[in-house]
Amino acid sequence: MNIKNALVFCENRNLFIRKPNGLEYEFDNVDKPALGFEFDVVVYDDMEIKILEYNPSLKWEEQEIVELNDSEKEMCEQYIANSEPPEGVNLHSQMAERLGHYCRNEHEECAMVYGFRDLQTVLIAGREGSNHPLRGNARRVLEYIDNTHTIFYNLTDEMFATKEDLLKDFDHYRRQIPKAQMATGHVDLGNK
Secondary structure, three states, X not given: OOOOOEEEEOOOOOEEXXXXXXXXXXXXXXXXXXXXXXXXXXXXXXXXXEEOOOOOOOXXXXXXXXXXXXXXXXXXXXXXXXXXXXXXXXXXXXXXXXXXXXXXXXXXXHHHHOOOOOHHHHHHHHOOOOOOOOHHHHHHHHHHXXXXXXXXXXXXXXXXXXXXXXXXXXXXXXXXXXXXXXXXOOOOOXXX
16 A cells, blocks of 8 residues: 655645555644744645745746755644544545445445445335335345445454554455446346
């Protein structure tokens, strides 16, 4: 897992931190971090720049941007190393939340694959006693959701039982959730 540290302090006084293990957290409306050099805005991520005097009347591209020197980059790295996340923020909960979002997106994708525009319609069409023309498809979507929820809860149990420094990267857990795809065989597309 090769994750780049990040520190971003924006013009709105929000501070974003990313640690080497992938933990990300943000502090809103805070004082400027004491990095040991002058700036109004600093971005130490994909870009490594600072803005000495941020002018709110100018667009971002029009600001006077200065590249961070090696010493300033080292000060950013030191700040990141010493930074502590807010209470209750940890890599376990962050990864579980990301995996939950991924599952919900896959559920919505599965519903669309089977001809539904939303999960509410799936629930209505798939209910017991339904005469909806796509009820078979709705039940396939519900089975997929049930299956992925079982896998999701097993994975999150595994995550929370693992020491933070032994967690695998997010993609390891994401790849264990089956992708939404059309089942082969007798699939009702509602064209009757």
